[in-house]
Amino acid sequence: MISGSGTNMAALLYASRRADCPFEIALVASNNPAAAGLVLAAAEGVATFVLPHKGMARADHDAAMEAAIVASGARTIALAGYMRILSPGFVERWNGRMVNMHPSLLPKYKGLETHARAIAAGETHGGCSVHLVTPELDDGPVLGQIAVAILPGDTAATLSARVLLAEHQLYARCLADLVSAPTDPAWLTGKVRDLALALPSSEETLSHGMTCFGITKGKKFAYVSVNHHGDARTSLLVKISGLDEQEALIDRDPDRYYRPAYFGNDWIAIRLDQDEPDWDDIADRLQRSWLAIAPRRLAALLGG
Structure with missing residues (x-):
């Protein structure tokens, strides 16, 4: 202009x-x-x-x-x-x-x-x-x-x-x-980091070459996969309810969602490097994943 x-x-x-x-x-x-x-x-x-x-x-x-x-x-x-x-x-x-x-x-x-x-x-x-x-x-x-x-x-x-x-x-x-x-892996990882570390008692570590987030001294609730095993994708991996939800998400949008290799049926991978992600949805996914592994005393902080 x-x-x-x-x-x-x-x-x-x-x-x-x-x-x-x-x-x-x-x-x-x-x-x-x-x-x-x-x-x-x-x-x-x-x-x-x-x-x-x-x-x-x-x-x-x-x-x-x-x-x-x-x-x-x-x-x-x-x-x-x-x-x-x-x-x-x-x-x-x-x-x-x-x-x-x-x-x-x-x-x-x-x-x-x-x-x-x-x-x-x-x-x-x-x-x-x-x-x-x-x-x-x-x-x-x-x-x-x-x-x-x-x-x-x-x-x-x-x-x-x-x-x-x-x-x-x-x-x-x-x-x-x-x-x-919006397609730069470092920038996308930073956006996820801000949302993940805003959840109670969350910490960032490195696991299997991926940035990951978990409860302090506890389980992991999210991973950021950047060109993992040469797949040329930047994705967020979060926990879900199980196989039915995993299949439903992939069927709904196979370009956005996929089954992450070496993870169970209670995980889903979400592409971050296509169109601008819905960051409100990403925040919700992170919170739900966090609630899935958080001890009851912590889950109560978010009404879980």
């Missing part, structure tokens, strides 16, 4: 042309019909959408922009000089999937006039940050930063020009990491 020249959009576009880049640009959308970035995108064969915001309620304009984005098939939004504050509902719907470039080393100098403020404050470095977008302006989790030295005699304009070079380097790397995360 752009409002002007689209230099960061161009940097992302050309980065996407690399054979090893995990993202592509599905649409360039703007609120400004005169945005130069639209001309470049069209010349490069990228679909564009433009809708002036003047005279429209913010939520209505956001809804129209969002409809075009969804229709394009895009799964992540990169704000690249989009000079409109987005409505909270729009931001919440794209939670974790919308990123922005900000020309400062956040949390310093949120908002506008970042370079002038950094120089006036006597900073030795300015810089740029890529962050996830949240309803509060320039406040989302930072995904990456590059510091840029402030030279003697620098003005906001000269510093801005050098920071822009850093922005072009940083944005593509951070966006690539973000879109790759």
Whole structure:
């Protein structure tokens, strides 16, 4: 989403042309019909959408922009000089999937006039940050930063020009990491870890080459299998009620569920590396598996 020249959009576009880049640009959308970035995108064969915001309620304009984005098939939004504050509902719907470039080393100098403020404050470095977008302006989790030295005699304009070079380097790397995360074994393991260790008296260990979770000094209730025996899958293994449930799950979705090798009929493997998992369901599966092996005194903590 752009409002002007689209230099960061161009940097992302050309980065996407690399054979090893995990993202592509599905649409360039703007609120400004005169945005130069639209001309470049069209010349490069990228679909564009433009809708002036003047005279429209913010939520209505956001809804129209969002409809075009969804229709394009895009799964992540990169704000690249989009000079409109987005409505909270729009931001919440794209939670974790919308990123922005900000020309400062956040949390310093949120908002506008970042370079002038950094120089006036006597900073030795300015810089740029890529962050996830949240309803509060320039406040989302930072995904990456590059510091840029402030030279003697620098003005906001000269510093801005050098920071822009850093922005072009940083944005593509951070966006690539973000879109790759849902299939990255380390990232998936980390998501499972957070949910598993939130259960009472849980601990993490390593067993048979797999990260696993169990009751402290007790039985295991979950394993994360990453390319186990060369199967090229990243999966969560949890306990279930038995063979009937195992067969029912596999019959319902054989691409998602499978019978884990070397485990009994009271275990199921759930693929994590396909479409984004339903993490609420994963949390529920972990809790049920934990309850299956937890001593009564602990199970009572979760109403089991």
